[in-house]
Amino acid sequence: MIELFSKKRYVMKIGIIGLGLIGGTIAKALNKKHSIIAYDIDKNSLEYAKKEAIIEDYYLDIDTFLKQNSIIYLCLYPHQIIDFFKVNKNKITPNQLFIEISGIKKVLIEQVNSLNIPNLNIVYSHPIAGREKSGVFYSDDQIFKGANYAIIDQQKNNSEDLDTAFILAKDMGFKNISLVTAEEHDEVIAYTSQLTHIISMSLVNSFDKNINLTHFTGDSYRDLTRIADINISLWTDLFTQNKEYLIKQISSFQKQLEYFKEYLEDDDIENLQNIMKNAFIKHQNYLKDR
């Protein structure tokens, strides 16, 4: 897709459905080069975003919005995406491109496909960046700078639509933009994102002594629990819709914990140090690749 960067670039008119944290951040990142029009059910969010120049303008009426926009970011929680298409499936035109941005793919794509939506062109993608806050008020396009973005390689997408999603991700500031299958995406995200959030919450929940914890924590505890402040509604969707891969990842992680426990119980210093060395080397390689 590299050659596309040398093509003449136009200012595009881009619609955003759902002006929450990620919708707002996409708007903020793209509104510098392009013209961003938003739709949301919350007028406060829209007015705030317009006042702050996060968006160019907005519609409160979905029909007008859909008529006025040909490239549309769908920034809703997975279950809302299905609700949205159920209600609006017959208003979609063949010259429109939807770009979806949630954190899970396989089940969502199956659900959307089962709706048999006429005229739907949709690219599924995932900006792998976020904050432990929700709402357009916390929009911060710095979180996209140098971050990762995944685009789902579906046989039925035409390459022009994939290219559009790719170019706009570059415009937002993303660095590594990967084309992967829905399964590959969901499996690796179950590990890098979903398991990490489950670890963070489980860590918080696993201690119940009556002691002022804040006096006994260092950076490591603060770092590992930062993401325990989860958006419950969003993550319920993400966890349950990716439960197969997620359960496998939790099990694989549990096995590693079990090794530590066994080697400690057996005073098996050699094996204890071997897993420490393994982690060190794997993590060094990870840092080197970045």
Add this chain to the structure above:
Amino acid sequence: MIELFSKKRYVMKIGIIGLGLIGGTIAKALNKKHSIIAYDIDKNSLEYAKKEAIIEDYYLDIDTFLKQNSIIYLCLYPHQIIDFFKVNKNKITPNQLFIEISGIKKVLIEQVNSLNIPNLNIVYSHPIAGREKSGVFYSDDQIFKGANYAIIDQQKNNSEDLDTAFILAKDMGFKNISLVTAEEHDEVIAYTSQLTHIISMSLVNSFDKNINLTHFTGDSYRDLTRIADINISLWTDLFTQNKEYLIKQISSFQKQLEYFKEYLEDDDIENLQNIMKNAFIKHQNYLKDR
């Protein structure tokens, strides 16, 4: 101990045995107010520290060092502390105060006690701050600013020695300085520090797909794996000497992971969301207390 702060403060001459990351950082933090003299077996570290004004001066000979210093920070790994006392136990004088700073206490104190060292006054303490690097070259007294410090409340310490450890911790920049028993310390540290490191390493070790991970990670993965770069020799001491509490903490954490897995398997949304809410509330309370 508060009234001590109003007492006239003197510049103290303070010795440091072991000029690694923490020894060097203590030196750096205290050398602004006091006069720091170091002992180490590595001459490079000592010369670097003198050149950088991290210390005032150093001795390469332990006998001279011990004769010249009355307040001595013992900045060695736990097993080195025992080795040190075995060799030098008869050179210690009754007017000396040792302040020990490692990350575990109960087993270490038992081991030191079993040596029956004549004249030994020692306060066990733990600056709860560190970096994923070792050596005096990475000394950075900013890591102590606002951080936590624990002092072990042993019946046999006199209050003047405890006060000295307390005042010097304040001088280093520590904010919350707690007096706890060795058991209380080891139990909470098994959770806030040791379990977190085991989680980080286990997370790194639990994925083995042939995929460029760096293209699919966000801040959460980077935060949770930061501390996987462990100092293997140091942490072998810390883990094995605190294995009882640590094994309990790993088990308690495993139970929490098991809940997630069960509720996901059973599509039990209500309970899934309950543990997410619990974590959210507990973490908010933790942040409020800080």
